Amino acid sequence: MNGTIQAPTLEYAQLAPMLVVFGAAIVGVLVEAFAPRYLRSAIHVPITLLSLAGAFALTIWQVVKGVPTKPAAMGAVAVDGPSLFIWGTILVLAFVSVLLINDEDHFVAAAAAVPGSAEEEQALHEGAGHTEVYPLALFAVGGMLLFPASNDLLVMFVALEVMSLPLYLLCGLARRRRLLSQEAAVKYFLLGAFSSAFFLYGTALLYGYAGSIDLAKISAALGVVGGQETLLYIGVAMLGVGLLFKIGAAPFQAWKPDVYQGAPTPITALMASGTLVAAFGALLRVFWVALGGLDWNWSPVLWAVAILTMVVGAILAITQTDIKRMLAYSSIAHGGFLLVGVVATGAAAGQNSKALSAILFYLVAYGFTTVGAFAVVTMVRDAGGEAWHLSRWAGLGKRSPLLAGIFAFFLLAFAGIPLTSGFFGKYAVFQAAVAGGATPLVIVGVVASAVAAFFYVRVIVLMFFSDPAADGPSVVLPSRGTAAVVGVAVLATVFLGVFPQPVLHLAQNAAQSLFIR
């Protein structure tokens, strides 16, 4: 019982972006505890935005200083090219989403009060609010940063929970249609907990197979450990279920429409952009770093999942009459397109980095457009809150041409029309997939895109070529934050569509080193 235990070496510089975000979140909790109510949001907003900007600056600083070539924190976290690119993306998207969250009338006054009760009335009257959304969002963003960078399965599980738990709560905080919002939170929580259990069980089985939770060691054990294939295959399948659930890939997509619809729209924007980016980062890391040597086994399954996801997303979106549900199904379809890129991995490192850079670019392009689209949704309102039903959007182009034009532009970007960011994203992913020998998948993808284009264009036709209802929704004058979000999203969508080279180049550089082991 003697001798000292070696203290672990921690590369604080590499972990700094996460430390900043988590630190700011803890400070946010203290603000909640000690600042008077009327000051809270005035303190929260600068802290949240500054910490996200600071974390972004630290991420950039690492890129400038030279991308690390070895995992940090005793092999628990890998801050490599793809990680840094994903971090930058998540931080910018989170910054933009926080500007949307800043419109506090999206959030409930007293979450514990029964919807429609006298207590709720009173809380509304007193101007109460849950400024906890800022620290909660920061915790979620911190988890999103750790999730794709975690280099062993347990850290990844912790990151998954840190990312998900605040989101479950945030989903239930919508000010209007509160029952729908609470339903969304409960569904998300129950299904999310279920998928986390799958992830954890898969981790346990893989540990049983490889004797390690370290991704690189699992990779090294492939083909060396004999006679334990059952553990390996079931473990991989369970891990896959956990990860594909977070992406919303079919057949694990059922939560997405309900949650995206019920959650406060700024939170939907954060989930649809940040969580998707983080989850794809984690999926890629697990399947390439740990299970790359097993791609003969998982690749056919991912083929099937990708096809199913694209088809389900595109076809079910046609039947939707609710704008948020339609965007949710569109997000499922885009998850399918991205999975095509995941399948496009090949034996050669060049092919891998090509597919990876395509996915990274697609994530940036899709993230910005989706935040912008949800920002527009927050602005079209009825007496009872946001007007979600598509019939209410009829003739919006005649009432407010600018907003409808911007929304139409986002929809065209989702559809992948040239001169928008969506086009180059899809082009890059499909090109990588063809090079990787997944041509049939690309054909399905193109057909699914065509189907998806139908419902995007249908909304555009509805907005511009039908007569507005007499009692149609009004378009609220956006707050500065919302206007900035829409502006940034439009600029990003145009810029990435017309001059994709800088970001494409950045993604290629990030993907060059691939994921480090």
Add this chain to the structure above:
Amino acid sequence: MELYVPILVLAVLAAGFAVFSVGIAPFTGPKRWNRAKLDAYECGIEPTPQPVGGGRFPLKYMITAMLFIVFDIEIIFLYPWAVAFDRLGVFGLVEMVLFIVTVLVAYAYVWRRRGLDWD
């Protein structure tokens, strides 16, 4: 194998104690029936009727239970650290302080939001 004998003995003792306590209680315990005693939960919560349409019901027990879990987990981490305190050195101490500070922040939040008040 001998290493496991104490565990086995403990398990037998524990099971024996449980069976004995539950088995002997009906014969030796006093039987004073009253309304509270006959309720579904003996802890004071009125099971029914709830207010019409849901309404509010007290969550005091839940908050207490949640707080208990937080501090319970804290202690779970404190014990192994305390056992290996000298071997973990300054790094362990700093990590532990950081950990306790984060729990303290949560505690401060609960305290300021009157989570510790009963009424």
